[in-house]
Ligand SMILES: O=C(O)COP(=O)(O)O
């Protein structure tokens with residue numbers, strides 16, 4: 602799993618800390634309906650989360666995982682999605698079980714903590730505030746704050762640097778292949794939760810992380826045993 606006391610623990614947001622798919626899918630369908638298109642529903646939208654809002658909207662407008670060109674009406678779709686999601690940020694989703702207790706335990710044990718997400722800052726910060734966990738996180742790094750997003754290692758490297766932490770002594774906790782790829786490229790250790798948004802990856806084991814964590818609530822005890 603992991604054999605050192607992390608100098609920094611960085612969490613992914615969507616699918617790891619927050620079950621945001623119900624609110625994101627709601628905003629996606631509201632956008633599609635405003636444009637006179639058919640809604641896609643929660644299950645399909647959930648599988649499209651993880652590569653940023655632009656990609657989520659492109660996927661929803663084309664029905665394709667990797668759309669090659671910008672869909673017609675993309676700018677208008679994006680505008681409608683952002684407007685609706687801003688107005689209904691956190692009404693259907695919430696924290697995954699164990700998240701609050703886990704973050705409290707890590708803070709009590711003196712760990713430095715951060716969020717590294719591909720989500721836009723305009724959503725990330727109010728969402729974590731409203732869910733009552735912003736105070737347990739020392740830094741919130743959103744997708745539009747960095748020049749490149751995960752799976753690029755840049756957000757992880759910049760965040761480690763900000764804390765004066767060595768990347769090979771940092772831990773990422775995520776839910777997707779993007780988190781694993783970014784962590785490997787940055788030199789972080791990586792643990793994954795089994796309940797998040799994996800997109801095309803069928804099982805948590807196939808993500809290739811250093812270990813699977815049933816819930817964030819297990820993390821304080823696990824680190825205490827191992828380090
Ligand atoms: O694509 C997104 O906005 C979600 O991003 P995250 O899983 O990196 O939090």
Ligand SMILES: [Mg+2]
Pocket residue numbers: 613614615616617651775776777797798
């Ligand atoms: Mg995620």
